[in-house]
Amino acid sequence: MCMDVALLVRIFPEVLLDGIILGFMYALIALGYTMVYGVLEFINFAHSEIFIVGAFVGVEILLGLKSVGLLDGLPWPIVLVLVLIAGMAASGLLAVTVERIAYRPLRNAPRLIPLISAIGISFFLQDLIRLVESLWRNAFNMVYPTIDVLNLRFELTETLDVSVKSLVVIVGAVLMLWALHLIVNRTKVGTAIRAVAEDQAAASLMGIDVNRIISLTFLIGGAMGGAAGVLFGVQYGLINPYSGFIPGLKAFTAAVLGGIGNIPGAMVGGLVLGLLEAFAASYLSLLTGGAFGAEYKDIFAFSVLILILIFRPKGLLGEVVRERA
Amino acid sequence: MLEVKSLDVAYGEIRALKGVELEVGRGEIVTILGNNGAGKTTTLKTISGLLHPTRGTITLEAEPLVGVPPHAIVSRGVAHVPEGRHIFNRLTVRENLTMGAYLRSDTGIATDLERVFALFPRLAERITQVAGTLSGGEQQMLAIGRALMANPRLLLLDEPSMGLAPVLVEQIFDTISDINRQGMTILLVEQNAAMALSIAHRGYVLETGSIALTGTAAELADNPEVRRAYLGE
Numbered sequence: 200m201c202m203d204v205a206l207l208v209r210i211f212p213e214v215l216l217d218g219i220i221l222g223f224m225y226a227l228i229a230l231g232y233t234m235v236y237g238v239l240e241f242i243n244f245a246h247s248e249i250f251i252v253g254a255f256v257g258v259e260i261l262l263g264l265k266s267v268g269l270l271d272g273l274p275w276p277i278v279l280v281l282v283l284i285a286g287m288a289a290s291g292l293l294a295v296t297v298e299r300i301a302y303r304p305l306r307n308a309p310r311l312i313p314l315i316s317a318i319g320i321s322f323f324l325q326d327l328i329r330l331v332e333s334l335w336r337n338a339f340n341m342v343y344p345t346i347d348v349l350n351l352r353f354e355l356t357e358t359l360d361v362s363v364k365s366l367v368v369i370v371g372a373v374l375m376l377w378a379l380h381l382i383v384n385r386t387k388v389g390t391a392i393r394a395v396a397e398d399q400a401a402a403s404l405m406g407i408d409v410n411r412i413i414s415l416t417f418l419i420g421g422a423m424g425g426a427a428g429v430l431f432g433v434q435y436g437l438i439n440p441y442s443g444f445i446p447g448l449k450a451f452t453a454a455v456l457g458g459i460g461n462i463p464g465a466m467v468g469g470l471v472l473g474l475l476e477a478f479a480a481s482y483l484s485l486l487t488g489g490a491f492g493a494e495y496k497d498i499f500a501f502s503v504l505i506l507i508l509i510f511r512p513k514g515l516l517g518e519v520v521r522e523r524a
Numbered sequence: 525m526l527e528v529k530s531l532d533v534a535y536g537e538i539r540a541l542k543g544v545e546l547e548v549g550r551g552e553i554v555t556i557l558g559n560n561g562a563g564k565t566t567t568l569k570t571i572s573g574l575l576h577p578t579r580g581t582i583t584l585e586a587e588p589l590v591g592v593p594p595h596a597i598v599s600r601g602v603a604h605v606p607e608g609r610h611i612f613n614r615l616t617v618r619e620n621l622t623m624g625a626y627l628r629s630d631t632g633i634a635t636d637l638e639r640v641f642a643l644f645p646r647l648a649e650r651i652t653q654v655a656g657t658l659s660g661g662e663q664q665m666l667a668i669g670r671a672l673m674a675n676p677r678l679l680l681l682d683e684p685s686m687g688l689a690p691v692l693v694e695q696i697f698d699t700i701s702d703i704n705r706q707g708m709t710i711l712l713v714e715q716n717a718a719m720a721l722s723i724a725h726r727g728y729v730l731e732t733g734s735i736a737l738t739g740t741a742a743e744l745a746d747n748p749e750v751r752r753a754y755l756g757e
Binding site: 338393400405406408 | 572573574594598599600604610611612614615619622624626627670674
C-alpha cells in the first residue's frame with residue numbers, strides 16, 4: 200500500500216501533463232461546437248471531421264516538405280507554423296463551405312433536419328478523406344513524419360521529463376485560445392458574434408449582416424478545429440479518416456460540460472475532461488488494485504460528466520440564460 | 525422622406541396589414557396608434573426589413589426599401605428600436621452602443637457617443653455594466669441610444685413606454701421630443717396614445733391592419749372616436 204502511494208505521487212506530474220495536453224486538445228475542438236451552438240443553437244456533428252481534415256492537411260504538407268527535402272532543411276518552428284496555418288485555413292474554409300451548402304438552406308427547417316444533415320456530412324467527409332488518400336497515397340492510415348527536435352526531451356524534475364512536442368502543443372493551444380479570446384472580446388467583429396448569438400433580429404437592426412457573422416463563426420471554429428487536428432497529429436502521430444470521431448465526441452462532451460454556447464466554458468470543460476481522463480487512465484488500476492484498468496477511463500470520465508450535469512444541467516460555466524422574447 | 529404605399533403583409537394565411545398607406549416628412553414625429561394586434565409593430569418590422577410584404581412599396585427618399593435585407597436598410601439611414609427593447613443583455617453598455625455604430629467608421633462616432641450621454645447621463649454612469657443588469661428605464665434609454673449611434677435619418681420607435689413607470693415614460697418622451705428638435709425624423713408606435721399625441725405632429729390610427737384615420741396630432745386628439753377608443757374617455 201505504501202508503495203502504491205509513493206507511485207501515485209511519483210507519476211502525478213506526468214499524468215497532470217498528459218491531462219493538460221489532452222485537455223487543451225479537447226478545448227480547441229470544443230470551441231467549434233460551442234461557437235456554432237452559440238449563434239445557431241445547432242450541434243455541428245461534422246465538426247469532428249473538420250478537425251481531422253486539419254490533421255490530414257498537416258500530414259500532407261509535412262510529407263510534401265519531406266519529399267522535397269525541406270522538412271529538415273527549414274527551421275522547425277517555421278515548418279510548424281506553416282503546417283498550423285495550412286491546417287487552420289483548410290478546416291476553416293471547409294467549415295464555411297459545409298455551412299453554406301448543408302446548413303444554411305435548412306435554416307428554417309425543423310431543428311432535427313440540419314442535425315441529420317450534419318451527420319450525413321460527417322460520414323461524407325470521412326469517406327471523402329479515405330477516397331482521396333487512397334487514390335493519392337494508396338493508404339489512408341497516415342503517420343506524421345518525425346521532426347527530430349520535437350522528440351527531444353528535457354528533464355523538468357527528477358520524475359518529469361517533457362518532450363519539445365508536448366510543449367509545442369501546450370504553447371500552441373494557449374496562444375490559439377488567447378487569440379480567440381482577444382477576437383471575441385476585444386474586437387468589433389467579436390462583439391458582433393456575441394450580439395448575433397444573443398439576438399439575431401436585433402443584431403440585423405444594428406446593420407450586422409447575420410449570415411456573414413455566422414460564416415465567420417464557422418471559419419473561426421473550423422480553424423480552431425484545424426489547429427487542434429495538426430497538434431493532434433504532431434502529438435499522437437497516427438491518424439486515419441475516422442480518428443476524428445472519438446476526440447470530436449469528447450470535445451462535444453467537454454463543450455456541454457462547460458456549458459454549451461459558452462466560450463470560456465468550452466476551455467474549462469475541455470481541460471476538466473482531459474484531466475479526468477488522464478487521471479482515470481493512470482490511477483484507476485492503481486487505486487482499485489487492478490480491478491479496473493485504464494480501459495475504464497472513459498466510463499469514469501463520463502460518469503463524472505453525468506454527475507456534474509445532474510447537479511449543474513447548464514454545465515460548469517453555463518450561467519447563460521437565453522432570453523428570447 | 526418615408527412613403528409606404530398599399531402595403532400588404534401576411535403571416536402565413538393571416539393578413540396582418542391590408543393596404544397600409546403612410547408618409548413621414550422630414551423633421552416630423554409621426555405616430556401610429558392602435559390596439560394590440562392592429563399591425564403597428566408589423567408595419568415597423570416591414571419598414572426595417574425584418575418582414576417581407578406580399579404587396580406594396582416602401583421608399584425612403586424615393587429609394588425602394590422592399591427586398592433590401594435589414595442590415596442594408598440600416599446603412600440607408602433607418603434605425604429601429606424594437607418592441608421590448610432587445611438590447612444585448614450579455615454585452616456591456618459600451619458594447620451595445622458600439623454595435624449601434626456597427627456600420628460606421630467615420631470620425632463622428634465619438635461625438636455621437638457624447639450626444640447619447642448628454643441625452644441619457646445614466647448610460648454614461650453605467651458604461652462598463654452588463655446591459656442585462658440595467659433597470660427597465662435604463663434599458664429603454666440604451667435601446668434608443670444604441671439606435672442613435674447609427675446616426676440615422678429616420679428613427680423607428682416601437683412602444684418606448686412599455687413596462688415603464690409613468691415618471692420614466694414622461695422622461696423618455698421628453699427626450700424623444702428633444703431628439704426630434706435636434707432634427708431627427710421619427711416614426712413612433714405607441715399604445716399610450718395620450719403621450720404619443722402630446723409630442724407627435726401627425727398620426728395614423730391603425731385598425732385590424734388598415735389605416736382607419738389620419739390627421740394632425742391635434743385633430744386626432746379632438747376626434748371623438750379616438751378619444752373614446754384610445755384616450756379612455
